[in-house]
Amino acid sequence: MRNFLIILIFCSLQNLWADESTKGTALFKKVDPSVVAIQIERSGGSGFIITEDGYILTNGHVISDGTKESPLRYSKKITVILNDETKYQAKVIGHCMDPDIALLKIIPNKKLIPVTLANSSKVQTGQKCYALGMPVGHKRTLTSGIISNKERVINTFTTVLQTDAAINPGNSGGPLFNDAGEVIGINTYKGGGQLLGFTIPINVAITLKEHFLKFGYFKRAIIPFFFTQNIYEELSKTLGVPHGVLVVHVESNSKAFKAGLRTADIIMKKNGDDVKVKTIADLLKFEWEMTTQEIGSELNLLIKRNKNNKLIEINIKAIMEEDQPAISSGKQLGEINEMTYNELGIGVLPVVTLSKYMYYIKNSGVIVSKSQTNTPASYAGIFQSYLPDLISKINDIPINSVNEFEVEMNKGLIKKSKFIKLEIIRGKIKFNTVIKPNYKLINKKIGLIILNQSPKFYKIIHRTLISLGADIFVYSKDGSQIEIKSKKRGDFDYIIDAHKKISELEKNSLDAMIILDDDKLINMNTPIILKDKINKMGENSKTICAIGNATIFIINAGDSFLKIKVTSSEVISNQLIKLKSNFTGKNVESDENIITCTGIDESNILSFLAKIKLNLDN
Known part of the structure; x- marks a missing residue:
C-alpha cells in the first residue's frame, strides 16, 4: 500500500511538471513573435511590441548613452531585431531613467504581432510569471517563477514587482508575463542576490507611453514645494486620525504655502478620495497619483490641522504645474545638462529647488558638479563632493544661473585674463580663489x-x-x-x-x-x-x-x-x-x-x- 501511494504521488508530480512544461511551451509560442532584441553601439537589451505598426517599449537605460554633461542623451543608432532576425532602425519617441522606460518606433514592412497588456494593479504575490528576453547575449530565453512581492520599495520613483524568475543583464526592457501571456511588467533590475529580480509595473509604463507620445518626455506635475510622510499605526494613534498623509515640510512662500498648506497638516482626502498612506509603498502610490495628475488641473485637498489642541478641517485648492528637471542623485544622472569647461577641469549645474534641500544651499550661484585633478579648477582649490562648492561670483559679478556663469567665464577667457576670480561658498564659509587658464593655443x-x-x-x-x-x-x-x-x-x-x-x-x-x-x-x-x-x-x-x-x-x-x-x-x-x-x-x-x-x-x-x-x- 505504501509503495502504491509513493507511485501515485510520483505520477501526480510528473503530471504537474508536464502541465507546467506544456503551459510554458504554449506561452512561449504565443508571445515570442512580440519580443525583440535591442542593440546599440556598446550594449543591448530586450523590448516588446505594443502596436501592429511598430511601437516598442523597453527600458530607458537600454538605449541611454547619457553622461553628466548630457544625461538625457541616447544612442544614435538603435537596432531592433525581431524573432525572425529581421532588423530595423528605431527612433526614440521618448525616454526616462526613473521610471526606467523608453518608447521606440520602427517602420516595419509588415503588420507586427503586439503583446496583450494586463492591469498590473491586479497582480498578486505568489502568482506564476514568465520572463522572456536576451540575457547576457543569449537569444530568446524564457525563465519562470512567481511574484515574490507585488509592492517592493527599492529607492525608485514607484514601487516595483519582485520576482524570482531569473533576470540578468540583457533581460532589461523585456516583458514579464502572467499565466495568460499578458504583460504585467517590464524587467529592469537585478537584485544583489540570486533569484532576486525587479520589474516596473506595466501600468506605470502605459502612463509614460502616453506622455512620450504627447510631449516627448515624462511631464511630471507638482504643487511646489512640500514633503510628506506615511502615517503608520503608532503615528495614527498619536495624531488621533484614522488615516491620511502627514505634511512634514512646506517651503515658505512656495505655491503650496500660498495655497494654505502648512507643516504638520494631515491630508485626509485628495480630489474627494480618502487618503490612506500607512506604508512607504502607499506613500509612493500617493505621490505617483499627484505626479501624473494633468498639469493645469485643480488639486483639492481636505486637511486636518491642530489648532489649540483641536483638529480642524480646511479645504485647500491649487493648480498643478510642471515639475523642474530632476537633479542627479545616487546612480541617477538626472535631467539637467552639466555646463563643462574641460580645459579648466570644471563643470557646473544650476540650483533648483530640490538641490537647495539636498545640499543646504541658501545663496544664488551654480553648483560645482565636476573638479578634475591636476587642472586649473583643482589647483584653485575648488571641490566636488557630497556637499559641493557653490560659485556665487565671477570677477565680482553675481552669478544667478548657468547662462550667467558661461557669459562671465567666457568674457574672462576671450580677454585672455591671466586670472579669473571666483567667489566660492562652501557650507558656511565664503572665500575667493582664482582660476589660472593654461592658454596653450594663444594667438592661434x-x-x-x-x-x-x-x-x-x-x-x-x-x-x-x-x-x-x-x-x-x-x-x-x-x-x-x-x-x-x-x-x-x-x-x-x-x-x-x-x-x-x-x-x-x-x-x-x-x-x-x-x-x-x-x-x-x-x-x-x-x-x-x-x-x-x-x-x-x-x-x-x-x-x-x-x-x-x-x-x-x-x-x-x-x-x-x-x-x-x-x-x-x-x-x-x-x-x-x-x-x-x-x-x-x-x-x-x-x-x-x-x-x-x-x-x-x-x-x-x-x-x-x-x-x-x-x-x-x-
Whole structure:
C-alpha cells in the first residue's frame, strides 16, 4: 500500500511538471513573435511590441548613452531585431531613467504581432510569471517563477514587482508575463542576490507611453514645494486620525504655502478620495497619483490641522504645474545638462529647488558638479563632493544661473585674463580663489564655419578653444546671429554671434578651420569660396577640420584630398566610399593636417579637439 501511494504521488508530480512544461511551451509560442532584441553601439537589451505598426517599449537605460554633461542623451543608432532576425532602425519617441522606460518606433514592412497588456494593479504575490528576453547575449530565453512581492520599495520613483524568475543583464526592457501571456511588467533590475529580480509595473509604463507620445518626455506635475510622510499605526494613534498623509515640510512662500498648506497638516482626502498612506509603498502610490495628475488641473485637498489642541478641517485648492528637471542623485544622472569647461577641469549645474534641500544651499550661484585633478579648477582649490562648492561670483559679478556663469567665464577667457576670480561658498564659509587658464593655443586663429542654421556641438567647441586661448572667428552665410533652440529637456537655448560672412573667408589668415556638422549638410554643394579656402590652407599646411557630415566638403574640394585618410558620420560614409576617398571609419582621423571625426557624441568631439590642440601646439 505504501509503495502504491509513493507511485501515485510520483505520477501526480510528473503530471504537474508536464502541465507546467506544456503551459510554458504554449506561452512561449504565443508571445515570442512580440519580443525583440535591442542593440546599440556598446550594449543591448530586450523590448516588446505594443502596436501592429511598430511601437516598442523597453527600458530607458537600454538605449541611454547619457553622461553628466548630457544625461538625457541616447544612442544614435538603435537596432531592433525581431524573432525572425529581421532588423530595423528605431527612433526614440521618448525616454526616462526613473521610471526606467523608453518608447521606440520602427517602420516595419509588415503588420507586427503586439503583446496583450494586463492591469498590473491586479497582480498578486505568489502568482506564476514568465520572463522572456536576451540575457547576457543569449537569444530568446524564457525563465519562470512567481511574484515574490507585488509592492517592493527599492529607492525608485514607484514601487516595483519582485520576482524570482531569473533576470540578468540583457533581460532589461523585456516583458514579464502572467499565466495568460499578458504583460504585467517590464524587467529592469537585478537584485544583489540570486533569484532576486525587479520589474516596473506595466501600468506605470502605459502612463509614460502616453506622455512620450504627447510631449516627448515624462511631464511630471507638482504643487511646489512640500514633503510628506506615511502615517503608520503608532503615528495614527498619536495624531488621533484614522488615516491620511502627514505634511512634514512646506517651503515658505512656495505655491503650496500660498495655497494654505502648512507643516504638520494631515491630508485626509485628495480630489474627494480618502487618503490612506500607512506604508512607504502607499506613500509612493500617493505621490505617483499627484505626479501624473494633468498639469493645469485643480488639486483639492481636505486637511486636518491642530489648532489649540483641536483638529480642524480646511479645504485647500491649487493648480498643478510642471515639475523642474530632476537633479542627479545616487546612480541617477538626472535631467539637467552639466555646463563643462574641460580645459579648466570644471563643470557646473544650476540650483533648483530640490538641490537647495539636498545640499543646504541658501545663496544664488551654480553648483560645482565636476573638479578634475591636476587642472586649473583643482589647483584653485575648488571641490566636488557630497556637499559641493557653490560659485556665487565671477570677477565680482553675481552669478544667478548657468547662462550667467558661461557669459562671465567666457568674457574672462576671450580677454585672455591671466586670472579669473571666483567667489566660492562652501557650507558656511565664503572665500575667493582664482582660476589660472593654461592658454596653450594663444594667438592661434581658428575659424568656425557654419553652413546651416543648426550646427552641432558649437558650445563645447567654442568653450574648449577659448579656454586654450585661441582667437575664434565665426563665419556664417550672411554673418548674422543664429538662434539655437534647445531640443531636449534640461538643455539651454543660446545665440551664436557670427563675426563674418563665409564670402569673407579669403580675407583672413587662419591657422585652422573647423567646418561644423549639421544634419542638412548632406544636401549641400561645397561653396566655391570654401573650396578655394580649403585648397589654399592645404597648400600652406594649415589645419583643416570637419565634423560628421561636413567631411564631404573637404573631399569635394579637389582630387588631392581623396588620398588623405578621413572619417565621417555614418550617413555620408557610403558617399565617401563611392567617391573613392581614403575613408577609414575611425572615430577620429588625422592625416597631413586634415582632422575629421564622426561627430557621434561629446566624447568624440573632445577627442577631435585634442587632436587639433596637439596639431596646432607642435
